[in-house]
Amino acid sequence: MQISAKLRFATIAAATTALMSTATLFGANAQETxxxxxxxxxxxxxxxxxxxxxxxxxxxxxxxxxxxxxxxxxxxxxxxxxxxxxxxxxxxxxxxxxxxxxxxxxxxxxxxxxxxxxxxxxxxxxxxxxxxxxxxxxxxxxxxxxxxxxxxxxxxxxTGEQYAVEMAEFLKGLKDAGKINDKVAMIAVADGFGIELSKAGRAALEERDFDLVYDKTYPLGSQDLATIVNDIKSLGADTFVAFSYPPGTLGLTEQSRVLGFNPKIFYAGVGTAFPLYKDRFGADAQGVVSLGGASETxxxxxxxxxxxxxxxxxxxxxxxxxxxxxxxxxxxxxxxxxxxxxxxxxxxxxxxxxxxxxxxxxKPGDQNFWQVGQWQDGKFVGVAPTSMEGAHELVFPKPAWKAAN
Amino acid sequence: MSILKPDFIKPVAIGAVIFAALAFLPSLVDSYYMSLAISVVSFAVLATAWSMFSGPTRYISLATVVFFGIGAYTVAVLGEVLAFPLVLLCAGLAGTVVALLVGFSTLRLAGVYFVIFTFGLTELVRQVVSWYEVNVTREMGRYVFLDITQNDIYWQLLALFAVLLLTGFVLGRSRLGFALRIIGEDETVAKHCGIDVTRVKVALFVLSALFMTLTGAIIAPRWTYIDPVIAFNPMLSFQVVIMALLGGPRRLLGPLLGVIPLTLLFEVLTASFPNHFSILLGCVFMVIVYLLPGGVVGLYEKYRAPKKRTLSTDTETTRKSEEKTA
Structure with a gap:
């Protein structure tokens, strides 16, 4: 490619001017702020x-x-x-x-x-x-x-541990009340967050006599988790726990809905508490459990x-x-x-x-917020720790997916 | 051997004086400029090491971050177990072993296949490390708590860069360096001269990888937390290639001429236009590719020293490879 000397000069000149003008932007102004x-x-x-x-x-x-x-x-x-x-x-x-x-x-x-x-x-x-x-x-x-x-x-x-332990404790309450069986299917995203929570969750669940019938990770960024959902569907677990990230959270919900996998407790990870979850799944968000929560009242x-x-x-x-x-x-x-x-x-x-x-x-660092929350009538409310003021009653069992077609 | 001739002693002496002066930088400037200096020196090592192999052989390698990441990960794993010099040694060993494996299995590939392979290697290594952490240690993300200050990192990098330049300088005058230049000009001719092409290429690839690995190991304590996504970020490989090409990969000090302006430019762009960084960076690359196809060194050679070398072919190849990577 041939470029005329003039054009070359003009470009270099323009680039130099741009650089010099940015340099002057560094000048500080001493107004009280x-x-x-x-x-x-x-x-x-x-x-x-x-x-x-x-x-x-x-x-x-x-x-x-x-x-x-x-x-x-x-x-x-x-x-x-x-x-x-x-x-x-x-x-x-x-x-x-x-x-x-x-x-x-x-x-x-x-x-x-x-x-x-x-x-x-x-x-x-x-x-x-x-x-x-x-x-x-x-x-x-x-x-x-x-x-x-x-x-x-x-x-x-x-810590990741606190969310996992609180969730396990909450599930234990349901198991002791005879509402769910002792089978739990757990998946986690293969990233710092998922690994830390699944490690803590594994220990906490086993300590409370749960039987982990499925325990695997999926790669970060993966959205197509239909094979995992299919595998889990036939295992007879009342509880499904996914320590997932937003893409996986949305993918899992979508594929569970399509495949008609509707456990009594459906716990999904980061992204569930995002408003976009409700926007995407509408009435089907009802009953989905995750970490976080807000006392919207x-x-x-x-x-x-x-x-x-x-x-x-x-x-x-x-x-x-x-x-x-x-x-x-x-x-x-x-x-x-x-x-x-x-x-x-x-x-x-x-x-x-x-x-x-x-x-x-x-005080910054206090953990006085909801560890387990649930979508209830378009609001993501806190359900555990149950000792906290304003804890909502769990919607149980999770209602059937509505828009499965 | 020509070790003690004046044309060897003089440049080495000048270099030693410059590096000794640079070692006093921390007492002159604040920690922001030190972090900028670390950035310049680390890219200088990476780009020079990259050019050491890719300059003469003209293989465009996008595997820089593979070795850099291996170095960083070694520190994350062994940092609190061994003394830091031993950790560096282990990092160097790990980098060498991987480079040997990769070298022998791929340096028979040519042209674009090699580029694609090295790029894929980054993803491969990242996934292998992730798999290991997920299934074996069950601990993704590692903490590096070492009492290594910013100034320590700077001095280590500076020393590494000095060793690298010395190595490159000696290499340029050795039989190995000569063999490499022949391979770069024409591989078939090199074979006919009796050069074991593959072994020479692998030797240089390993040497270049060793310096990249050590850079990663030295930088790692700065980040405190390392996971595969952080350690094996492919952007780094591209940045190194672009810096080396801007400077001119076929001269020992060529890459440095690309590293300094580009690092400073990145800094100005990030500081002044945080919301338009990517688009401005793209414009800068286009300017480089169209206006400086031979790099800064090419420009210098064109206007100052019209030696009778194969200048035009140099420029052509560099431009082609730049277009490929840009």
Whole structure:
């Protein structure tokens, strides 16, 4: 290909100008603001999850505070300024973006990225630089050790084990009442989350004298799980448990519906509590069980959902979104209680807890949210721990699929 | 051997001075610039190691991340069991063994088949590791808690890069390097000269893979958490190829000329246009392919030093391979 010298020169000149003009954008302006920074997966495998549970909450939080005039700090109103980056779902990018937020942008607070891997990648850097870390979307069995290791880190969603154990305990109650038999078919996605929960679930179920008649994993990203559903259908298990990710969750529900597999308890993983589940399956969502849940009769939660719909044009998911929002409310109150934007003062307030949030009185890291939830009449409500206030009665057995054609 | 001749000593001495100066970087800049420096040096090692094999043989390998990931995983598995130098040794061994297996089974493939194979290898290794973790250890995702600071990582990478350049420099003047150049020009001729083509290629492939593996092992402590998706991210292989091609893979320092501008460009794009990164990156690649088909080194050779070498064919091949990968 021949390119004229002029065109070549023009392109290089244009490219140079573009680069230089971006360089000038780095110039800082010294207006009094509270600078919040975050790197989030806008592209790559983490993008759909980040856009569901994390980004809308961050944006809505900033907008609501700024619309009200800003944070009330020591008699002044300070607006929030945001610095955001795309970590492209890569650990290395997330590490670098956080270094940039700390050293270049010198932000006052850094909100967490999406997913277990990226939260763990940035945790040591935040700790070293003295930033608090509200890890809103990490599920890890090491959560308690991590909180000790990095003292200003809060692992909001807790361990995989707790969800599995709570579910097993709940199933035991049903078994002891003679409602279900002791056969459980379990599958899990071959990824950190699925493996951790199935490992804990296996132990918890066997300890409670359940018989695991099926126990396999399926590859990440796989949606066609019809063969698995067919295998399980003939095993006579009253309980089906899938520690799945969104694509698998939707695929499993669809194929169970088509193949007429309708166990008394149908437990599916991440994605069940997403509003899109209800949109896709309509009345057939009725009775499906999963992790998470929301007390939608609670006016605070109902108000939060309504505001989220007004802001983002869609409902929040009923698990991580709610916990994330509670942590943002906590941060807001911690800054105002500290009466200063000083990082250490804010961190100290965060550690004290006692915040008034949609989860009631809350300290980041508290696990006072629903571990097992169920779709009931278009709402994803909490059913366990049964000791929690507002626990719904389980819809049992799961009604037959309606639109099986 | 020509080891002690002045034309050997002088470049090595200059290099030693430059590297010694670079080792003081951590005391001059803050940790953001250190993380940028780590990025530059790690890509410099990867792109130079890639070019060491792919430059002379003209095989486009997309397996960079396979070895990088093996290194990172070795650290995740052994990091808390052995001392770090021993871990690096094990990583090097693992990388070498895999490279030998891959080398002997595939370096008879030519052209696009080799490209496709190396790309598929990434997925294969990732799935094998996933299978093992799911079915044997039942623990997906590993934690790397090592007290290795950012500066330690930088110094290790810098040392690795120095060793790599020295190796490349010695190699360029050795019989093996000469054999490689003949293979690159014409494989049939090389066979007729009595060169064991496959063995030479495998030897170089292993050497290049060894440096990639060590890079992965050195970087791993930075991430704290490693799972197969994180360790075997195919984007890395593409980035390395593009950097090496921009610089010019047929000179020892050529890749470096691609690594520095591109790493800085990625950084500016990410920082200033977080929402338009991918589309701008695409535009930059088109500019490179159309305006700099021979890489930065090609440009230099064209305007400054019109030596009587097979320049035009160099440029043609590089451009073709660039089009393939872009």
């Amino acid at each position: 509270y600078r919040i920074g975050y790197a989030i997966s806008k592209t790559g495998p983490g993008a759909p999850g980040a856009a569901t549970s994390t980004t809308p909450n961050y944006e809505m939080w900033v907008k609501e505070i700024n619309d009200a005039g800003g944070l009330k700090v020591g008699g002044k109103q300070i607006p929030i300024e945001v610095v955001e980056y795309d970590d492209r779902s890569s650990s290395e990018e997330a590490v670098r973006a956080v270094e940039r937020l700390i050293n270049q942008d010198k932000v006052d607070f850094i909100l967490s990225p999406w997913g277990t891997g990226l939260n763990l990648a940035v945790a040591p850097i935040l700790d070293r630089a003295g930033y608090a870390h509200l890890a809103g979307t990490a599920v890890t069995d090491k959560a308690p050790q991590l909180a000790q290791r990095w003292k200003n880190s809060y692992w909001l969603l807790g 609670d006016p605070k939660i109902a108000d939060y959902i309504a505001r989220h719909v007004a802001f983002a044009g869609r409902e929040p998911d009923r698990w991580a979104s709610i916990v994330n929002w509670a942590s943002l409310q906590s941060l807001h109150q911690a800054i105002e209680r500290a009466g200063s934007t000083d990082r250490e003062a804010v961190n100290a307030e965060l550690a004290k807890g006692g915040f008034d949030t949609i989860l009631g009185t809350y």
